[in-house]
Amino acid sequence: MRVVFHAPLKPPEHPAPSGDREIARLLLRALEQAGIAAERPFALRMFDPRGDASLMRRLAAEARDAAGRFVEEAQSRPPAERPGAVLTYHVHYKAPDVFGPAVATALGLPYVVVEGSRAPKRAGGPWAVGHALAEAALDRADAVLIMNARDRPMLEAARPTAQRLIDFPPFLDAAAWPRLERPAATAAGRPRLLAVGMMRAGDKLASFRVLAEALATLDERPWTLDVAGDGPARPEVEAAFARFGDRVRLHGELDRAGLARLYAGADLLAWPAVNEAFGMAFLEAALFGCPALAGAYGGVAGVVDNGRTGVLTPPGDAAAFASALGSLLDAPGRLRALSVAARDQALGGRTLDAASARLRGALAEAGRAFAERAS
Known part of the structure; x- marks a missing residue:
């Protein structure tokens, strides 16, 4: 089988690292693992961060032209070489899909x-404008794979007849990461905390600031x-953690091997996750x-x-985050139990094979x- 693959928010080859780019790449690997050939005839980024209607109209026109070409x-190919479906990753009002629905409708594909x-x-x-385009794409979809449970209520409320809503939990490719053993115990009784996130204004910077605030209550x-x-907000992040001196080490952007070493050596990934969709770093850790x-x-x-692979605190409650962090620092046995369960989860239903x-x-x-829609 062949599918047309499109990622309007961030194409897999985009230079800036992010969870969206990583998931797009993982989806391509999962398709390959499934024996499904993916072709990517269109890589325009359909992203409107500021609500610029003229920009979105221009991008939509480019997408329609590309779809027509x-x-x-595709219609000139032998039938066996034509795609059998269109698969798009991540559709919402800031990054609607115009190309995918146009191709699927014209070629008569799911x-x-x-x-x-x-x-x-x-x-x-x-x-x-972006909202209307995203709604049209989602209305046309024969199936929507839900990675973020928060999206389900709205998708259910507006679900067209025959459309399937399918749970599709985040996953990773364990084989792409180095195999490293964890240290036997926390060094000299000093819990090793880790934070992983891009340094940019907005939610990421807010998460760093909540973490710094929580650590300030545990300075002893x-x-x-x-x-x-x-990222561009690094000076603000450095300022937030400056009070802690050399207890905080900023490593900058790391490759997979460098991240693996930090994950394997940390006792706890502490990340407030302000407005996070789900956070690939949690699964990687x-x-x-x-x-x-x-x-x-x-x-x-x-x-x-x-309670099994980690601890969650109420969103936006910095005091609850600080309290939970203090409790975990006082419970190395609990951290070890969470560690075992976390690894079991990652190697269970969150693998490339499962996806x-x-x-x-x-x-x-x-x-x-x-077929139901067409009948």
Whole structure:
């Protein structure tokens, strides 16, 4: 089988690292693992961060033109070489999909969205054009694979007849990471904390500041903190942690090997996760037996199993985050139990093999939904 793959928010080859880019790359690997050939005829980024209607109209026109050219080329192929479905990753009002639905409709193919969200409150205002395009794409979808449980209620409320909504939990490719053993015990009784996040204004910077505030209440404890990540807000992050001196080490942007060493050496990934969709770092850390303390935003609860692979605190409650952090610092035995469960989860249903099987099933289900829609 062949599918057309599109990632309107951030193409897999985008130079800036992020969870979106990583998931797009993982989806391509999962398709390959499933024996499904993916072609990517269109890589334009359909992203409108500021609510610029003229920008979105221009991008939509480019996407429609590209879809027309691809349809003409695909129709000239022998039937066995034509795609059998269109698969798009991440559709919402700031990054709608115009290319995918146009291709699927013109070629008579099932259309599948991985991670789509509906936002009725954006129907008016600066993102009205992007909202309308995203809604049209989601209305056309034969199946929507839900990675973030927070998206389900709105998707259910507006679900067209025959459309399938399929749970599709975040996953990782364990084989792409180095195999490292965890140290036997915390060095000299000093819990090793870790934070991983891009340093940019907004939610990421807010998470760093909540973490710094929490650590300030635990200044008498013998913890250390490693921070992986970089970006334009680095000076603000440095200022937030300056009071702690050399107890906090900022490593900048790290490659996979460098991150693996930090994950394997940390006792706890402490990340407030302000407005996080779900957070790939939680799953990556779990692969190395590093449990997490996180704010229960969005789909974080779908990655961090509260009380089993980590601890979740109420979103936006900095005092609760600080209290939970203090409790975990005082309970090394609990941290070890969370560590074992976290690794078991990552190597269980969150593997590339599991995701590949889910993708095969979802594409088959989308085909049945497409047939129902057409009948």
